[in-house]
Structures are given as structure tokens and as C-alpha cells.
Amino acid sequence: MRENPVFKIVSKILFGPIIIYGLYVQFHGDYGPGGGFQAGVIVAAAFILYSIIFGLERVRKLMPVIFVNYIMALGVLVFAGTGIASIILGANYLDYSPFAYKIYKAQHLGIIVVELGVGLTVFAVMLGLFYAFSGFKPKK
Amino acid sequence: MVEFWVNVFLISLLVVITFYIIRLKSLIAIVALSGAYSLTAAAIFVNMDAVDVAFTEAAVGSGISTILFLAALRYLPLEEAHHTRFSGWSLTLCIIVGLMLINAAFSLPDFGDPGAPAHLHVAPRYIEESYPLFHIPNVVTNVLASYRGFDTLGEVVVVFTAGIGVIILLTGSTLSMRFRKSENLPVQNKEASKKET
Known part of the structure; x- marks a missing residue:
């Protein structure tokens, strides 16, 4: 299957648009359906498609395992750090109102940052699970 | 009215898929069918206007988890182990629990009822x-x-x-x-x- 040029070219063409669509779902979550959970899965799906067609080694060069592990923790830190930032600015934990002067701008900002944290964690967990499942056994 | 018949169609599709998941022995076919099950469930959610839930179900349920199951299948045999011991007690238990669930479903509020506790x-x-x-x-x-x-x-x-x-x-x-x-x-x-x- 990997030698089939149709799969190779289609997956190469689709790789970029899938990631852009994932980013659209990520940052457009407060206007339309979507958000961090879905976007993380979509972006991870782009990498998984690439690894199915071109082999795991090339994706591991693109997105190393240790990098994925760091992103996993980074997402949770971004989310929890938003809460710490609002405490430092003098509000309750995860209260977005002190981030901007107008309350709706503060809400938009807080939601975008928090959803980014969700997206990063979900993306890294999905990709890490795929690495762990498919890359553990050495090729014969 | 159209929504009702679409729902009837989709839910009977779910029943058919479940029946085949139980009957089939090939694990790859079962994984593919469970992906189809998730996609049908996502269609039901769209029909109920729960677009966000449908999106998640389609992306996670039928996309990623199918791929992870397929990746896990590399370590498993292709066929389900032979296991056809029939037990009357299990059947009775299933029927009793099923009847209880159906009975409980009748006392749920109607779909979209503005007086439902969740909406108040x-x-x-x-x-x-x-x-x-x-x-x-x-x-x-x-x-x-x-x-x-x-x-x-x-x-x-x-x-x-x-x-x-x-x-x-x-x-x-x-x-x-x-x-x-x-x-x-x-x-x-x-x-x-x-x-x-």
C-alpha cells in the first residue's frame, strides 16, 4: 500500500489543509462548533495519516517523541497557568475578567488561551498513544 | 416529522450494526463496524442539533479510536476466540435489566421539553x-x-x-x-x- 502513488500524493496534499482546518476549529470554537478537544484530534489525525503512508520513522523526525511528551504537559500548564494569572491579577481562579478592560474581550481572550491548552494536550495525548501502540514493536 | 423518521432510520441502523458486531468473528470487521456505529451516533446527534457533541463523536469515536484499535490489533489474533457457551441465567439477567431500562426511559422528560429539570x-x-x-x-x-x-x-x-x-x-x-x-x-x-x- 505504501508504494501506491495515489495514497502518497493525496496524503501529501491533504496534510497541510487538515492542520489548517484543525487550527480553524481550534480558534473558531466560540463562533461555531468545535474547540480544543476536536481540534487536537484533527491535527493528530493529520500526523497519523502521514505516518500510515510514509512510515513511523519520518513522522518521528517531524514530531519527536520527547517533544510530544512535553506538549502533553505544556497544555495542562497553559490551562492551569491561566487560572494562576487571574489570581495574580486579583480575581478568582480561572476568572477571565481582569485580562482586558471590556468584559467580553477578556472572555474571548481567556477562552482562546484555555482552549489552546486543551488542544495542545489532546493533540499530544492522541499522537503519543498512536506512537506507543504502533511503534513499540521493531520492524522485521 | 422528517426528523422523527430520520431518527427511526438511524436508530434501526444502530441496532443492525450492533447485531453484526455481536455475530461477526473477524476482529478487523468488528473494529470497522464500531467506527460505523460511532458515525451513525454522530448523525443522530446532528439530527438533535447537538453539533458539538456530534463533532467530537465523529472525530474521536469513529476516527482516532478506530485507528488506535487497528494499531492494537497488530498484537492480537485476527479472529475472535471461539466462545459460544449459552447461559440461561445471563439471558434472563439481560432481559430483566433491559426491561428496567425501557421502563425508566418512559419517565424521562420529552426531547426538547422546556419544563425538563435540566432546562430550569x-x-x-x-x-x-x-x-x-x-x-x-x-x-x-x-x-x-x-x-x-x-x-x-x-x-x-x-x-x-x-x-x-x-x-x-x-x-x-x-x-x-x-x-x-x-x-x-x-x-x-x-x-x-x-x-x-
Whole structure:
């Protein structure tokens, strides 16, 4: 299957648009359906498609395992750090109102940052699970 | 009326898929059918106007989890183990629990009933406030990330912990340990495969 040029070219063409669509779902979550959970899965799906067609080694060069592990923790830190930032600015934990002067701008900002944290964690967990499942056994 | 018949069609499709999942022996076919099951469930959610849930179900349920199941199938035999012992007690238990569930479903509020308990507590406030106060058209995202931000933080931590746990289980303890073991890992696997054959 990997030698089939149709799969190779289609997956190469689709790789970029899938990631852009994932980013659209990520940052457009407060206007339309979507958000961090879905976007993380979509972006991870782009990498998984690439690894199915071109082999795991090339994706591991693109997105190393240790990098994925760091992103996993980074997402949770971004989310929890938003809460710490609002405490430092003098509000309750995860209260977005002190981030901007107008309350709706503060809400938009807080939601975008928090959803980014969700997206990063979900993306890294999905990709890490795929690495762990498919890359553990050495090729014969 | 159209929505009702679409729902009837989709739910009977779910029943047919479940029947085949139980009957079939080939594990790859079962994995593919469970992906189809998730996609049909996502269609039902779209029909009920729960677009966010449908999106998640389509992406996670029929996309990623099917791929993860297929990746896990590399370590499993292709056929389900032969297991056809019939037990009368199990059948009776299934029928009793099924009847109880159907009975309970009759006392649920109707779909979209404005007097349902879920729609009386805080939901009206969310719907009224979300757009005029925060300029956020998608109330689901607003509830998820703003009103219930603490819950979502918990969910993200759960995803993180579960992912870390599975990855550690599958790849063998920490990163440094893995680098140390990477030298003799193929040998171990060769021995294991020799024992199997």
C-alpha cells in the first residue's frame, strides 16, 4: 500500500489543509462548533495519516517523541497557568475578567488561551498513544 | 416529522450494526463496524442539533479510536476466540435489566421539553447572558471554557493522566529507562516470538 502513488500524493496534499482546518476549529470554537478537544484530534489525525503512508520513522523526525511528551504537559500548564494569572491579577481562579478592560474581550481572550491548552494536550495525548501502540514493536 | 423518521432510520441502523458486531468473528470487521456505529451516533446527534457533541463523536469515536484499535490489533489474533457457551441465567439477567431500562426511559422528560429539570436550573441564564454580555454565539464553548472552566481543567487533567498512564504501560516506564532498554528490546521480542511458534 505504501508504494501506491495515489495514497502518497493525496496524503501529501491533504496534510497541510487538515492542520489548517484543525487550527480553524481550534480558534473558531466560540463562533461555531468545535474547540480544543476536536481540534487536537484533527491535527493528530493529520500526523497519523502521514505516518500510515510514509512510515513511523519520518513522522518521528517531524514530531519527536520527547517533544510530544512535553506538549502533553505544556497544555495542562497553559490551562492551569491561566487560572494562576487571574489570581495574580486579583480575581478568582480561572476568572477571565481582569485580562482586558471590556468584559467580553477578556472572555474571548481567556477562552482562546484555555482552549489552546486543551488542544495542545489532546493533540499530544492522541499522537503519543498512536506512537506507543504502533511503534513499540521493531520492524522485521 | 422528517426528523422523527430520520431518527427511526438511524436508530434501526444502530441496532443492525450492533447485531453484526455481536455475530461477526473477524476482529478487523468488528473494529470497522464500531467506527460505523460511532458515525451513525454522530448523525443522530446532528439530527438533535447537538453539533458539538456530534463533532467530537465523529472525530474521536469513529476516527482516532478506530485507528488506535487497528494499531492494537497488530498484537492480537485476527479472529475472535471461539466462545459460544449459552447461559440461561445471563439471558434472563439481560432481559430483566433491559426491561428496567425501557421502563425508566418512559419517565424521562420529552426531547426538547422546556419544563425538563435540566432546562430550569442554570441553563436559561447561560443562554440569556452568553451573547449580550460576552458576544459569544456558541453557548457550548462558553459554558465549557468559561462558566465551567474548572470542570474542563479537570477533564484535561484526566486526558493527560490517562494518556501518560497508557504510554508508560506500553513503552515501559520512563524515557531514560527506554533508552537503556532499547539495546536489548529486539532480542527480547525475538525470543518471545520463538516461544509462540
